[in-house]
Amino acid sequence: MQFGVWAPRAQTVELVLGTGGDATTIPMGRSGSPREGWWTAEAEGAAGTRYAFRLDGGDPRPDPRSGWQPDGVHGPSAVVDPSAFGWTDAGWTGRDVHGAVFYELHVGTFTEEGTFAAAAEHLDHLVDLGVEVVEVLPVSAWDGPWNWGYDGVAPYAVHHEYGGPQGFAAFVDACHAKGLAVALDCVYNHLGPSGNYLGEFGPYFTDKHDTPWGAAVNLDDDGSVEVRRWIVDNALRWFRDFHVDALRLDAVHALVDDSPRHVLQQLADETADLAGELGRPLGLVAESDLNDAVMVTPTAQGGRGMTAQWDDDVHHALHAWLTGERQGYYADFGDPEVVKTVFEEAFFHAGRFSTFRGEVWGAPVDRAQVPGTAFLGYLQTHDQVGNRALGDRIGHLLSPARQAAGAALYLLGPFTPMVFMGEEWNASTKWQFFTSFPDPELGKAVSEGRRGEFGQHGWDAEDVPDPQDPATRENSVLRWDEVAEPEHARVLDWYRSLTALRRELPAFTDLREVRVDVAGNALVLHRGDVRVVVTLGAGADVEVEGTPVEVLASFTDGPAPELLGEGVRTAAEAVVVVRVATAA
Known part of the structure; x- marks a missing residue:
């Protein structure tokens, strides 16, 4: 097989095949293809074969396009053969995400085992709930066993502890067998703090722009053509090789791109081409803080071409009204008139002053042109629960009747609804921020940073769970044994009744004015x-x-x-x- 890597600044590149004393070093040559900076070598490489690249005589590094890191993100990559996945979903024709009921699922806390195989055992629960799209939080490899997934450093690799690439393929296949589409959360705006070797290979990052995570991913500077290709190829690979139906794109407002053609437009157009080739719909769902329907405007009309986008204003309006909280970004929310505005106009901050941001924010949405289903509405998400100091869910803050009211509004509203795992039975478990970095210094920095952040907002630092404490992850795992308990079963029955109404009544398939x-x-x-x-x-x-x-x-x-x-x-x-x- 041919091994290849983009390393435009290297003078020599070697393929290190195997590990330890059995490793073989093979010189790589500059590729003769029109794409500059690529190096290639021919070598035997069956599935599972370990390999790495040595640049200019340095330490072996994993492949920037590695599909599997079975020995951790600092170890060698392993060859993956997608043709060996053993698919049974040949009859699957896909699903349009517009109006479908989403379910946000974190594999590592959905079950005690924290694996794809264990999660697949509960798919009947999702079917009975009325779920149509399972949105899986990021699975790209990170350092350590447990993480939310937003500290990934190998975007092509499926996290080994979850079950690796074979486990993810089997999970998608099982979902399709139950009639469930799969959306995968992908993070292209930054990489995690441990195991990121991309900068050694080439200009994957640029100081031309700043982001909350430091230097921006290079989308418009020297070398950006290949970096953009690295992103788009990754997205298309999930669709083609893993049969995924949609991607949720994390914080796309941090994909700073001054190119004539934004990378999201490039991704949208190539995704549309692939959908035609595969004969099934492929969705792109953006998380955007811009409050601008340009995200879901077709590229032919100058938009970014996303299928749909998250709408945090729906969450903020419902949360603040139901709970009475007004701190932080809830400052402008809380009045039922704001709920009215959001449900009728999609955004509240749509050319209005945002107290939290200190400026006028967003743009009005032409609801005659953009349907409500282009926006995802929800009562809670991983962010809105996990980024609270104690990780408390909406049901921990409200009476059952108030949670039921919020659920009815977004599940029967004009938006594409999304349920956060465990919400449907008012799970007693919290969902907290957790990490498991092996490096003690990094772990200490994360723990102190988390406690310091909430300490500045009036919380007692000792009350804030330590992200590095294994108990923090364990306390966030769903308790499936409580689902049948009367107080939880009553809430679950309510959610099931709402999704059934949404599915069965013409009123909820009519996308006209609300x-x-x-x-x-x-x-x-x-x-x-x-x-x-x-x-x-x-x-x-x-x-x-x-x-x-x-x-x-x-x-x-x-x-x-x-x-x-x-x-x-x-x-x-x-x-x-x-x-x-x-x-x-």
């Missing part, structure tokens, strides 16, 4: 002939447009709702989904 009415402590979401009525505080008689004829679902800790001639009588904290008779 409307929200606010009256005192009551909020009414209009979706076709369905009204979602939420009351927080004192019980109320809530008027609704159209004559209520049927209660489709309700969740309350008080008396059952009553239908009135022109509305609904609710308990103090309640959510009621009703069908109304509308004029012909």
